[in-house]
């Protein structure tokens with residue numbers, strides 16, 4: 001296990017379950033965002049995301065779910081993601097231990113070839129859970145979105161003394177549309193499962209306050225901690241893969257170098273042909289190229 005720390009932000013390199021058990025105190029975390037490997041065969045650097053069965057995967061997940069519940073404050077909130085096929089295991093397990101407030105669908109646009117003999121998967125599920133359904137943070141005003149009623153449709157509310165437009169904002173429902181992170185987006189990092197900053201922005205604003213501590217036990221590109229830091233929260237991040245730890249050291253701790261290697265954003269090269277669009281996109285350097 002390795003630990004890096006700077007100004008209220010901690011990064012652990014190692015196994016999530018071991019680090020949760022040995023390093024994180026009971027009732028110490030305000031908000032947890034968990035985006036684990038999904039057991040769908042992705043390769044995360046040297047780690048292969050494949051268990052022997054769905055049950056074996058769920059049993060592994062229960063160990064860190066229990067640890068997350070232990071470290072969560074009584075007023076704390078946990079958001080939990082996994083694949084559509086594994087989510088029923090998580091849901092049934094967690095509903096006996098926490099209150100599930102919302103079952104969120106992160107819905108996104110398609111890319112590449114879609115299924116032809118069944119309905120292709122266009123969303124990922126997210127459980128929104130709290131320890132105490134009578135005492136938890138939910139900053140509704142921080143995450144309001146445009147309502148499709150009200151002034152847009154010129155509906156007038158005559159119930160008060162002065163007629164006015166209906167409210168034009170509302171708390172979002174449980175279907176969230178955020179584009180997936182694409183190569184050409186500024187936030188892009190080299191990782192097969194990077195989550196969009198916009199998704200984490202909504203979660204962190206809604207379910208924590210400034211100065212609170214946000215934990216992400218499977219940090220990947222450290223989206224959670226990067227967004228939380230920008231929102232003046234403290235962070236604790238865990239990631240097993242050295243390749244991704246370097247992203248965290250740069251993105252969260254602000255390091256420019258690690259073990260003699262420069263830490264820099266992915267170098268992207270795009271060529272536009274005849275002004276009609278992207279002809280070729282390719283990475284010309286390594287994420288942490290010593291030459292960059």
Ligand SMILES: C[S@@+](CC[C@H](N)C(=O)[O-])C[C@H]1O[C@@H](n2cnc3c(N)ncnc32)[C@H](O)[C@@H]1O
Pocket residue numbers: 014015016017035036037038044045047191193194195196217218219220221222223224238239240241244
């Ligand atoms: C789905 S990705 C997380 C992506 C992240 N939310 C983001 O926005 O970039 C899961 C991450 O868990 C890491 N991981 C896999 N097994 C782990 C373990 N036992 N302990 C800690 N991290 C692990 C993988 O290397 C991978 O980066």
